[in-house]
Amino acid sequence: xxxxxxxxxxxxxxxxxxxxxxxxxxxxxxxxxxxxxxxxxxxxxxxxxxxxxxxxxxxxxxxxxxxxxxxxxxxxxxxxxxxxxxxxxxxxxxxxxxxxxxxxxxxxxxxxxxxxxxxxxxxxxxxxxxxxxxxxxxxxxxxxxxxxxxxxxxxxxxxxxxxxxxxxxxxxxxxxxxxxxxxxxxxxxxxxxxxxxxxxxxxxxxxxxxxxxxxxxxxxxxxxxxxxxxxxxxxxxxxxxxxxxxxxxxxxxxxxxxxxxxxxxxxxxxxxxxxxxxxxxxxxxxxxxxxxxxxxxxxxxxxxxxxxxxxxxxxxxxxxxxxxxxxxxxxxxxxxxxxxxxxxxxxxxxxxx
Numbered sequence: 363x364x365x366x367x368x369x370x371x372x373x374x375x376x377x378x379x380x381x382x383x384x385x386x387x388x389x390x391x392x393x394x395x396x397x398x399x400x401x402x403x404x405x406x407x408x409x410x411x412x413x414x415x416x417x418x419x420x421x422x423x424x425x426x427x428x429x430x431x432x433x434x435x436x437x438x439x440x441x442x443x444x445x446x447x448x449x450x451x452x453x454x455x456x457x458x459x460x461x462x463x464x465x466x467x468x469x470x471x472x473x474x475x476x477x478x479x480x481x482x483x484x485x486x487x488x489x490x491x492x493x494x495x496x497x498x499x500x501x502x503x504x505x506x507x508x509x510x511x512x513x514x515x516x517x518x519x520x521x522x523x524x525x526x527x528x529x530x531x532x533x534x535x536x537x538x539x540x541x542x543x544x545x546x547x548x549x550x551x552x553x554x555x556x557x558x559x560x561x562x563x564x565x566x567x568x569x570x571x572x573x574x575x576x577x578x579x580x581x582x583x584x585x586x587x588x589x590x591x592x593x594x595x596x597x598x599x600x601x602x603x604x605x606x607x608x609x610x611x612x613x614x615x616x617x618x619x620x621x622x623x624x625x626x627x628x629x630x631x632x633x634x635x636x637x638x639x640x641x642x643x644x645x646x647x648x649x650x651x652x653x654x655x656x657x658x659x660x661x662x663x664x665x666x667x668x669x670x671x672x673x674x675x676x677x678x679x680x681x682x683x684x685x686x687x688x689x690x691x692x693x694x695x696x697x698x699x700x701x702x703x704x705x706x707x708x709x710x711x712x713x714x715x
Contacts, residue, residue: 413533422506461514656707
């Protein structure tokens with residue numbers, strides 16, 4: 363992510379293409395004679411809150427009580443950085459058996475986000491006592507299905523129309539799976555637990571492609587807190603046998619550029635590292651203040667002579683009320699130290715509507 367100092371070292375070139383006109387206006391700063399003015403000004407950075415949507419997918423099977431407690435007790439290690447940096451976050455919770463709605467239409471199996479104590483679908487910076495509420499919400503119980511399918515649950519929850527209020531297209535999507543098992547998603551209701559070679563298992567690549575279509579290229583990552591190796595599995599199996607190294611979870615995490623953390627490591631350290639990684643991956647948002655209002659359909663933005671499309675994910679947006687041009691995602695990353703930003707437009711005639 364670009365630092366503020368780095369952004370402020372960038373140069374902003376604003377080309378004011380003045381239209382042909384013969385009328386003399388009282389305000390000389392809006393002379394519409396045919397000419398072109400090129401000048402350099404210092405960019406004024408307008409800090410905007412970074413948007414991040416976080417979906418926790420928590421294993422609610424019988425062996426997860428201790429892990430849920432550890433997650434709840436260390437949530438402050440996760441949320442602190444988001445709060446200090448004033449991120450605009452939404453944090454929601456679901457379980458690894460949310461997929462069951464597709465095979466059983468009972469209301470008990472609805473793939474809905476778990477309600478907070480305030481009866482909301484997700485937490486925001488405005489949530490009162492967020493740590494206490496998260497602790498209550500994230501402990502989802504241990505009476506869920508032993509056929510854990512985080513992948514299908516993610517798909518079911520994100521596709522459920524009743525959950526659409528959670529997702530913002532211009533926010534970075536981070537999905538965090540917490541489980542002591544692995545995923546065996548397939549298109550039938552019966553379990554295929556442990557059957558890694560079964561060709562009917564839906565591949566991690568399929569879910570990577572689904573998330574790419576859903577959230578946008580480079581606008582999401584999957585993370586896991588799971589069993590990474592045999593030593594951790596053996597340690598946890600002293601209290602409950604049947605746990606697995608999360609091979610398929612790890613594959614999806616690696617495909618999306620996320621981080622795999624261990625259930626056997628310090629939860630505080632793991633949650634802090636995941637939060638820091640999410641923040642680093644969130645595309646920067648850089649805004650520049652224009653000196654005049656552009657006429658309709660005349661605004662063009664270039665970075666080092668490369669034309670930038672108007673797009674809220676990887677291009678630019680213009681806020682007419684604030685006269686700001688904001689760069690997003692991959693376009694903001696192009697700035698770099700010494701990068702040249704040129705904004706070309708025809709000023710709006712102040713004497714016309």
